[in-house]
Amino acid sequence: MKTGARVSGVGAARDDSETRPTVTVADVGLESVRKNFGDFTAVDGVDLEVGKGEFFSLLGPSGSGKTTCLRMIAGFEEPTSGRILLQGRDVSKLAPYDRDVNTVFQDYALFPHMTVRKNVEYGLKVKRVPADDRTGRATEALRMVRLTDFDDRRPAELSGGQRQRVALARALVNEPRVLLLDEPLGALDLKLREEMQIELKQIQQRVGLTFIYVTHDQEEALTMSDRLAVMNKGKIEQVGTPADVYERPTSSFVAGFVGVSNVLSAGVAQRIAGEGRSFTVRPEKIRLAASDEHPQPEECSAQGHVQEVIYVGAHTRYVVELEGGGSLVVLRQNLSSSSMEALKVKGKQVQLIWNRKHNTFVDDATLDFDQTDGSGKEKR
């Protein structure tokens, strides 16, 4: 069941057909949460509400506080101040084993001395679920992650992807209210990662669980999440649906971290858009045109020359140095052009044209990112 985008932070009850008052208690809530490690502030006043059944991502560079947030929800860390709520109940002081959440760890943390089946049954065993029941539920969980016939293997005998599935089954078998995932696909290669992204999303929709997913991979966050929060230096920069965050970034940091930066400073913006506020425009919205083409009234344009051409198979990236200062990245699908044709543009004088409705004004032009490579977040 897809929950879709939400305007408010709190999700409505999933079964909308029933006419009951929509009691909007968030599944997971953070209230002015801070966490200090000595002098270092890892999480600096975070407020967050995640609705039931929502796939929610915490996206940010390393050191942005996303994993610390997750660990506080799991109960491995206690907030220095603020409250953690699960279904409205304050759990800030509760031990991990008293919280109805389970975690999939980045290094999987499978018990090396136990078989796959023993690993999966562990949570049920310590909660004294009868043996018959345990077997059935573990079998079901392993089937769900498509890992049958591996019961007697040890974790060391499995591939990375298989270990990942065991870790997932071990968490899902407990039927928690909320599943926390800490960069669960980080150790997998690209191909397997893409497969697992789809599978994770399917499992989440099938069981209707609330997922809180920590990642530094913007593409992963955009493709999988119902909503996401972009974090930077212990604070949340922006919360919204993937489309919101991508199309309408509220800060130059978000613009740069989610996608390619393309932020123009206030001075340059004045010349190009006629308004003295820095703005960002997504690279796929810009078109390369001949320098003598006349733009339409609703269009912005800028002259420049092509500094770099990067052929990426399905599309080509052009880095264009603007005459008035600054530079923009342009993405063009390789509809008909071959690599040879694309590369020939290098060094040429061009005009960039885009519709001005794609301009998104951001807080300031203190650029956190090198514009040419968008902090390396874009994968080749």
Place this chain on the structure above:
Amino acid sequence: MVAGGMEPAAVRIGVRAATAAVLAFLYIPIGVIVLYAFNTARSQSWPIAGLTTKWFGVAWNNPDVRAALANSIKAALGATAVALLLGSLAAFAVHRHRFFGRSTVSFLLILPLALPGIVTGMALNSAINFGGDIFGLSFSLFTIILGHATFCIVVVFNNVVARLRRTSRSLVEASMDLGADGWQTFRYVTLPSLLTALVAGGLLAFALSFDEIIVTTFTSGSEMTLPKWIFNNLRIPNQRPQVNVVAFAVVVASFIPVYVAQRLTQDRPHNPRAV
């Protein structure tokens, strides 16, 4: 560190020769003892007169040797038990908790291993005499065990601390996350992952205690242990063949636990690799 085929042949041959020389230096004397244990003649002279196993029977039927062997085994088992208990508890304390003087405690635990045995022995000797005046403590098997425990604890402590450091912190977290309380986590996750380290530490402790003589001399009083028996009988020419046999037995009894312990603490294929 240096890749195999990178250095010139001369260096490679030199390194191999040096290794062979060191091993020869370490093991030729032991080999000679082993050889003498099978010597038909009573006196030690080279070349040996002939090969026989008769001294094994003689030594085995010697009641003094048997009593000393029994004592040595009891002392080693006792010291190992004390070391396993105290050594692993100390390892937990030092690894888990940050407290004032933590590194000092760690250092003090390791120190007895480096302290000359004669100093430890003297100190224990006067402590036992002192204890005898006050609590009626007397030199016995018990005091041997106490003496040996001082350096056996270190071995267990080192093994367990090393394993704790290598065990991923997230295993404990995963266990708690899945609903296990502290005791369940210890029983199902921490202890099994420490098991081989405990066995290895225990075996090493046993081997250390079994052939110890210096501290034993100061703490045993009239109690006889195997190394003590060897030392006392070394001077009696008639006893030489039996001494050689007993020495051979001690070598074997020390070799096996050390070998097994080393195998246990090696990285085996089913150990989790760093991810």
